[in-house]
Amino acid sequence: MKKKIILISGMVALLVAILAIALWPKSSDQSAKDGKLTIVASTNVYAELAKTVAGDHAHVSAIITKQSVSPEDYEPTNDVAKKVSKADIAFGNGLGYDAWLNKLAKSSKKTQLLLVSDLLNKDSKSNPHLWNDPANMVNAAQKLANELSKKDPEHKADYQKNAAAYKEKLQPVTDKIAELKAKTADKNVFETESVYEYMLKDLDMKLVGDDFAEAIAEDSDPTPAALKEVQNALTEHKVAFVVQNTQTTGGDVAKLVKLAKQENIPVVNVTETSPDNTSYVDWKLSELNQIEKAIA
Missing domain, CATH: 3.40.50.1980 (Nitrogenase molybdenum iron protein domain)
Known part of the structure; x- marks a missing residue:
C-alpha cells in the first residue's frame, strides 16, 4: 500500500511538472530572450531606416523585401500577422500605402504602431510616397529616435546619435x-x-x-x-x-x-x-x- 502511495505521489509530481512546463510563459520573440526591442517595418526602405536608428538595441525586419511585391496590394499571411502581433513596434508609411500593417498592429495589445505620415504630421490628402523626399526620411529617423528613447530611455543617447548618423548617411x-x-x-x-x-x-x-x-x-x-x-x-x-x-x-x-x-x-x-x-x-x-x- 505504501509503495502504491509513493508511486501515485510520484506520478502526480511528474504530471504537475509536465503541466508547469506546458503552461510556463514562452518567449514570444527574440526581444523577450535578450531584452532588445523588436521592430517590424512594412518595407525594406523603412527597415533600413529603423536599423540605422535602433542600432544594436533592436531586432529589425521588413515584411516586404522584394521589388516585385506592391505594398498597396499586399495581403499578409498568418505568419506575418503573428510576427507583427509579437513586435514592440510596427513601423510603416501610412496614408493608405500599407494599410494592412495598421490593421495587424491594432489587433495586438503589445504592438505600438508608428507611421511616418503621423510622425511628420501629414494630412490624409498628402502624397503617400513620402520616402522620395530625403528630408522626410531624415525627419522620420529623428522622430523614431525620440519614440525609441521613450520606450528604452537607457539607450537614448545611442538612438539620438544614430539618427544624426542617418542624416549623414543620406547626405x-x-x-x-x-x-x-x-x-x-x-x-x-x-x-x-x-x-x-x-x-x-x-x-x-x-x-x-x-x-x-x-x-x-x-x-x-x-x-x-x-x-x-x-x-x-x-x-x-x-x-x-x-x-x-x-x-x-x-x-x-x-x-x-x-x-x-x-x-x-x-x-x-x-x-x-x-x-x-x-x-x-x-x-x-x-x-x-x-x-x-x-x-x-
Missing part, C-alpha cells in the same frame, strides 16, 4: 539634389504617375499633366482632356524630361512614353519600391543620375 542624396537644382529649377517635367512628386519638387521643377498622373496613381482612366494636355506638352517640347514609373503599365502610359521617345525627350525610369538588395542612397542616386544625364 550624398541631398548634395546631389542641391547640385541638380541649379539646372532643373523652373523647368517643366511630366511624370506618368504621381510617385516621384516630392523629389521633383525638391528639384524646384514644375509638374505638367497632374490630372493624368493622379488618375494613373488611383488606377483610373485619365480623361481625354488630361491625355491631350500631356500629348501637346510633349509634341511642343514643353517638358525637359519624362519620369516613368516602370512598375506601372498601361496603354495610355505606354503611348505617352513612346511619344516622348519619338520627340527625343529623355525618359527617366524610377520605381515605386526599392530594388532588391539596394540601399536607399544608391536607389535615389541612380534616379538622380538619370536626371543629370537627361538635362545635360
Whole structure:
C-alpha cells in the first residue's frame, strides 16, 4: 500500500511538472530572450531606416523585401500577422500605402504602431510616397529616435546619435539634389504617375499633366482632356524630361512614353519600391543620375 502511495505521489509530481512546463510563459520573440526591442517595418526602405536608428538595441525586419511585391496590394499571411502581433513596434508609411500593417498592429495589445505620415504630421490628402523626399526620411529617423528613447530611455543617447548618423548617411542624396537644382529649377517635367512628386519638387521643377498622373496613381482612366494636355506638352517640347514609373503599365502610359521617345525627350525610369538588395542612397542616386544625364 505504501509503495502504491509513493508511486501515485510520484506520478502526480511528474504530471504537475509536465503541466508547469506546458503552461510556463514562452518567449514570444527574440526581444523577450535578450531584452532588445523588436521592430517590424512594412518595407525594406523603412527597415533600413529603423536599423540605422535602433542600432544594436533592436531586432529589425521588413515584411516586404522584394521589388516585385506592391505594398498597396499586399495581403499578409498568418505568419506575418503573428510576427507583427509579437513586435514592440510596427513601423510603416501610412496614408493608405500599407494599410494592412495598421490593421495587424491594432489587433495586438503589445504592438505600438508608428507611421511616418503621423510622425511628420501629414494630412490624409498628402502624397503617400513620402520616402522620395530625403528630408522626410531624415525627419522620420529623428522622430523614431525620440519614440525609441521613450520606450528604452537607457539607450537614448545611442538612438539620438544614430539618427544624426542617418542624416549623414543620406547626405550624398541631398548634395546631389542641391547640385541638380541649379539646372532643373523652373523647368517643366511630366511624370506618368504621381510617385516621384516630392523629389521633383525638391528639384524646384514644375509638374505638367497632374490630372493624368493622379488618375494613373488611383488606377483610373485619365480623361481625354488630361491625355491631350500631356500629348501637346510633349509634341511642343514643353517638358525637359519624362519620369516613368516602370512598375506601372498601361496603354495610355505606354503611348505617352513612346511619344516622348519619338520627340527625343529623355525618359527617366524610377520605381515605386526599392530594388532588391539596394540601399536607399544608391536607389535615389541612380534616379538622380538619370536626371543629370537627361538635362545635360
